Amino acid sequence: MPHSDSSDLEPDSSHTLHPTIREEVQDLMMSSDTDTAHAPPPHIAARFSRSSTLRRKTSATSSRRNSLTSHHSSRSSRSAQGGPYSTHVAQHLRRASIIETRKARLADRAAHAEQVRLRAALAKAAPRASTSSEDRALAAKQAREKFLAQVAANCAEEVKRAKKVAEDTREKKAAEHLKLKEDMIERLAEAEKRRSLLQQHQRRPRTATLPSVEERKVIVRKPRTETEAAKVIQKAWRNSKRRSVISGFLELGLTLENIQNASFEDVGSLLSQDKVLQSTSKVLRMYGVQDSDSDMTGEHTATRTFLSAFLVLGHPAQVLSEDSEQEKDLIEKAKNVLLCFDNMVMNPSLSPSASQLESLSDAYTSFQTAFTAWKDRDSSVLLDTMLAQFVELDAIWQSVKNDKDGHVAEDYREGIQHNQTLLLVRLKRLAGPDRAMRMITEAVRKSRKAKGKKKLAGDVRPRAASLPSADATAPKLTPIEASVSDVDVGASEIGHRKATSLLPDNRTIMHELAINKEYRIDIKCKTDMREQAIQAVSANMRQGLESGLGDLFIVAMAETLREKLLSLVVPGKSLHTLISESLDTAMITNQVKMGAFSYQQFFTFMNSLLPKICAPVRDAEVKALAEDQTEDPIERLAKLNYVVDLLSVDHANFSLQMNAPLLIKEAMGYEQRCFANTVSGQKLRKTAQWWSGAKRKTEEEMVRRSSREQSAPAHRTTSDKIYMQGIVDLAIGVTELQEDDIPETLELDRSRIGRMRGEILRMVVISAVLLTAKNLMRRDVRSQWKEQAQRMWDLPFTDAQAFIAAIESRYALPANTKTQLSGTSERILLDGRNRQVSHPVVKVLLQKLKAHVYTRLSASSADERVKAASGASQVLSSGGLAEFVVQIGAMVDELQRVADVDREAHGKWYDDVIEAVNQENVTDA
16 A cells, blocks of 8 residues: 555655655745745745745745755756645644754743842842942932922922911001001090080181070079089189189290290290299199199199299200100100190180090099109109219218327318218208118218228137237237337348248338228239149259258248247247247257157147137138148148248238238338338339329329419329329329339339239229210110129220120020110120220220219318218219229228328438429420
């Protein structure tokens, strides 16, 4: 059978026929030849046909198969074997080939996808480090979020501000609407009031008279009863009385035009006349204008208050000292009360209506309230000024009342009593008798207490000190270490004493006692110098110990302590013997040489000795020294030396307290001897230069004063005025003192003058700031802001805001005022830091202060001094220095005492200097 034969032959011919058939099938399907003899039917061709875009590219094998040789061989094979079977096989092979190719392609894609998945899993599992791009992206995101949050906050703030502005605008419009409504209601009420008034007093026109006499008689009817007749009579009497009172007031001519045309003095005398007061009181009583009191005092008060409205409107410049809001309000209310009063007085034939009386009463009440507030504020300033004057006079009397020998008290007593009497009368009139006496008593008590003796808390009498006997002819000046007659003190001894002791030298003590009878040695002013000296001594001792010379320092320190302790005890007593034997210099020297000196035994002895010598007030310092167990012996020696100095100061002050009267008697002679030894054989160059400058300045001032009038004795140049001019130029200044500024005669007062200059600088700077603030706030420059000045006293000149904060602690400053005050204060404080005078306000204040001090110091008689002292408060207050009246008064008193002591002690040297300066002037001329 043919099929069996072909099947038998197929395996054998698979190697030869199969590739040829495959190639033929591929050639047939891939061929684009249209004239092929064995083309498949259309429906079969359509099944195997493929789009040109999806047709596979021919490979190299297919290209080989499409060659002419391959095509010829395939055709010969097909013609030899037959058609249908070979076509089926070709299709089958082609399908298998395509499937295999697709499987391989899909397998490759699956393998690639698996590799990609594996790489992605590995990359995801591995730890990733943030790159710069990711950081930038994260930062950009955060910045964007922050910006969005800021924009949101700004938008919220703007919305809030817009809501607030809208609410304020709405409230403002509502307030304006309410105000307009109230004004409209008030206008309508006034119109209704005027209408009712016109209806009540409106007369009939002439054409509206009754046509007949009978009708007129009907209107004016007779009273029927006695009661009605009495009422008619009373009404007529009241009208006549009212017209009489108003006519009497109008005859006075009290109109605003007449008040303005007359002088202030004439108006004051007119308003104080009894006739004016009585007439005005009758009118006000008729209109019901009175104070709350119904007695005669209340009526007089109401009358004077009402008449003050004429003064306020007629002469505001003389009555009002400022132009602040309070004064403007007072003027406005004075206008209202006078307008209401004029409307009622100008028509005496008409009785005032109830609305007019109510308007007058309201206007007067408002004016009275404003006038009382203004008067209280102005009176408070006047009260403070007059109290300060009274206290100043009392301080002068307290300083001279004990001087019986020189008859100074008799010269001052009459003038002080006269001025104090005048001040007391004014104070009682202004504040009332009881209140005035209370204020004076309290102010005088505070002043005397502030100037009283400052005593230490506790017993200051040393335990080892002895009271002087009653029959003692001369005091024993143990703490001064020398007799007042012994002035031959070497320079080395003075330098050693100053370096190792807190006590001043004898000349300084006698000089201070002559100026201040209650002088006591103050340790505070020398504490810093003392610490420096102790540190220097300690450093030298340590250096000596390191170099092997410490033995000399130990012996010297022991000798110094021995001398100080012996000066604190009475010779011949047991303590004096104990100190002499225990602190023997020779014994300590031998112990140091042999190495047997013990610091512990030395300090133990001192700790047991000092409680027996010290005053009870120093028990705490001595106990602290005994409990101090510092291992450094040098430091313990320094502390021991300091405590012994404290005991020396206490002993010296106690001796001064006991012996001050006798020392004061010898002070002038002692100073003359010391000054003679100091300047023996030398010319007083600095004194002559100082006197020449003061004389030249005094002559220029006298020429300027006498240029407008004839020369009078008060304008002549005298030695007293020249000296006081020099004293004022030295003390009243702000610059640093130079070496040649102080004359030789005032060398002991160098520290005092330097202190005064520092206080003057602080006074003028603080006063300039306060004066600027008062002017900007439109306050009275005479008002005393003592609390603010006290706070500013301790502030540095580098912090302007602290000065403004001191003012704001009491007074509220608007923003514009605070800005102006800050700029001005900064410029003023710049002068304080540089110790100069360049700001105009500071310059004017310093000139006024210098002129005031010179006026008080140059007063020659007791009456002139009392007059200058009594007017000091008023002069300084009006000049802008109201806060420092007391300090300036104390400074003037101190300068006066310094001048008196200096001229009494160095009078003959001043005579020589004056003669030499006059000769030089004559020679130059």
